[in-house]
Amino acid sequence: MSAVLHETARPAARTETPDSWRAVPVLAVFETRQLFRSLPLLLGFAVYLAWIVWKGRDYADGNPALQDADRATQSVPLLIGLAVLLAVNQAVLRSRRRDTERHFAVLVMTPLRRTLAHLLSVVPVALLTAVCVAAQYGWQALKPGALGHGSPGELLVGPLTVLLFGAGGVLAARLLPSVFAAPLVIVLFMFLLLLGSSVAGDAGWVRWLTPVVTENSSQVLPSGLIGRPAAWHALYLAALALSVALLAVLAGGGARAWSARVGLAGAVALTAVAVVAQGAGVSPQLTAARERATFHPEQVQTCVARDGSRYCAFPEWRGRTADWAAVVAEVRSLAGGTARTQPLVVRQRIDATYGLESDAGLLPSKQAGVVSVGTSWGGNRVPEFSAAVAGVLVAGGEKEAAELCDGRMVTVMWLALAWQSDPLDALRRVRLDDSVKGSAIVLAPTEPLSMTAGQTEVVRELLERPAAEVAPTVKAHWAELVSPKVTTARVAELTGVKGKFGADTCD
Numbered sequence: 001m002s003a004v005l006h007e008t009a010r011p012a013a014r015t016e017t018p019d020s021w022r023a024v025p026v027l028a029v030f031e032t033r034q035l036f037r038s039l040p041l042l043l044g045f046a047v048y049l050a051w052i053v054w055k056g057r058d059y060a061d062g063n064p065a066l067q068d069a070d071r072a073t074q075s076v077p078l079l080i081g082l083a084v085l086l087a088v089n090q091a092v093l094r095s096r097r098r099d100t101e102r103h104f105a106v107l108v109m110t111p112l113r114r115t116l117a118h119l120l121s122v123v124p125v126a127l128l129t130a131v132c133v134a135a136q137y138g139w140q141a142l143k144p145g146a147l148g149h150g151s152p153g154e155l156l157v158g159p160l161t162v163l164l165f166g167a168g169g170v171l172a173a174r175l176l177p178s179v180f181a182a183p184l185v186i187v188l189f190m191f192l193l194l195l196g197s198s199v200a201g202d203a204g205w206v207r208w209l210t211p212v213v214t215e216n217s218s219q220v221l222p223s224g225l226i227g228r229p230a231a232w233h234a235l236y237l238a239a240l241a242l243s244v245a246l247l248a249v250l251a252g253g254g255a256r257a258w259s260a261r262v263g264l265a266g267a268v269a270l271t272a273v274a275v276v277a278q279g280a281g282v283s284p285q286l287t288a289a290r291e292r293a294t295f296h297p298e299q300v301q302t303c304v305a306r307d308g309s310r311y312c313a314f315p316e317w318r319g320r321t322a323d324w325a326a327v328v329a330e331v332r333s334l335a336g337g338t339a340r341t342q343p344l345v346v347r348q349r350i351d352a353t354y355g356l357e358s359d360a361g362l363l364p365s366k367q368a369g370v371v372s373v374g375t376s377w378g379g380n381r382v383p384e385f386s387a388a389v390a391g392v393l394v395a396g397g398e399k400e401a402a403e404l405c406d407g408r409m410v411t412v413m414w415l416a417l418a419w420q421s422d423p424l425d426a427l428r429r430v431r432l433d434d435s436v437k438g439s440a441i442v443l444a445p446t447e448p449l450s451m452t453a454g455q456t457e458v459v460r461e462l463l464e465r466p467a468a469e470v471a472p473t474v475k476a477h478w479a480e481l482v483s484p485k486v487t488t489a490r491v492a493e494l495t496g497v498k499g500k501f502g503a504d505t506c507d
Contacts, residue, residue: 205279336478
């Protein structure tokens with residue numbers, strides 16, 4: 001009896017060939033097409049584009065400040081980031097779901113190369129996001145009323161967020177090969193985002209660890225006073241995305257590659273540097289500049305003369321002085337007496353003490369003939385500024401106008417609104433309760449004015465008439481209409497408005 005021994009055949013060892021690495025970009029292109037066919041990403045971009053169109057039409061009433069428009073591009077790309085995280089995670093796990101993982105053992109596409117291909121497939125999504133960001137920002141920058149300067153660092157946040165989330169989806173698939181991993185990562189991210197927002201009051205630097213740091217203010221600040229570490233934050237997101245991508249490479253079979261380990265160490269170090277730099281806080285120089293702009297704006301403003309008045313604005317708003325002058329001219333054209341030629345000083349004022357966290361109202365100027373104007377324009381800001389101009393022409397100053405309780409309030413509101421295309425609509429928009437009946441607070445750049453129900457009734461009836469019909473009467477009785485002793489009933493009598501009106505009171 002003889003036995004024949006046969007040597008068992010062993011699978012040939014894989015060899016590194018140029019063709020094996022050339023397959024990586026080919027697979028990346030294929031996976032990119034699959035990503036753009038995935039339902040989460042299609043829905044995400046559909047919502048993104050619809051939001052850009054809906055928000056961009058009336059953004060900032062057609063007068064955007066680009067230092068705010070750049071930050072407005074950051075929030076919605078978070079949706080794209082979450083969608084790409086889910087989509088790329090499912091793409092990496094496709095072979096496990098379809099039970100084809102064992103077939104890859106006979107191909108040159110090792111787990112490392114497949115991981116690289118999935119990471120590269122996220123780049124076109126980030127580039128498309130960058131195109132959307134550029135379109136959204138460019139739309140605002142091309143509007144005739146646009147001013148200011150945007151920040152490249154702020155504009156990079158959206159695309160970098162998509163890269164970070166995409167790399168996170170690949171890493172989650174390599175560490176936790178389960179279809180439930182990506183939803184859990186999204187829930188964890190939302191929890192950390194809420195946690196970061198809650199502790200930001202005690203440690204403001206913590207909020208800069210999140211991809212998008214939202215800071216909204218009721219006023220627009222000059223770009224040089226914002227003080228956000230936009231460049232450092234963009235570097236932080238880029239370094240963090242690179243760190244996550246290299247971790248995915250190591251988890252996907254590249255643990256023996258020294259270049260990946262060295263690259264990860266460098267990316268983590270760069271991330272740490274960016275974290276420290278973006279959390280350094282406001283410099284003493286910026287604090288001093290904010291205080292100077294708040295308390296001594298005349299030191300940093302440029303003034304121009306128009307029709308006997310001076311208009312003082314921060315450098316980025318110098319082109320808006322013509323709009324202010326047009327409103328002043330309209331109001332003065334309806335006035336009588338010396339008010340028609342009274343010189344005014346229109347000064348732009350802000351509260352920049354705490355940057356974008358400042359939200360305090362402006363106190364009325366104590367100087368006679370000075371009218372305050374903010375950094376926003378268009379929409380309701382126009383009748384508000386017009387009311388401030390009329391108040392100074394009638395009462396002499398902003399402080400005196402804020403204390404009006406008598407019939408002069410009728411004169412102020414008619415001067416402020418009669419020249420507008422739709423005076424009654426302007427009256428509605430300038431009042432806090434959006435009404436044209438009853439007592440109400442009238443908004444202004446500084447402290448608001450107050451209207452009684454009787455004053456509202458007289459103003460409404462005057463605004464229903466053509467301005468050319470009322471103007472001669474106002475000019476003829478101007479001295480009495482601006483007298484501190486005039487009552488609302490007397491103003492109604494002089495202007496031909498019939499009815500009974502209650503006593504004038506600031507209550």
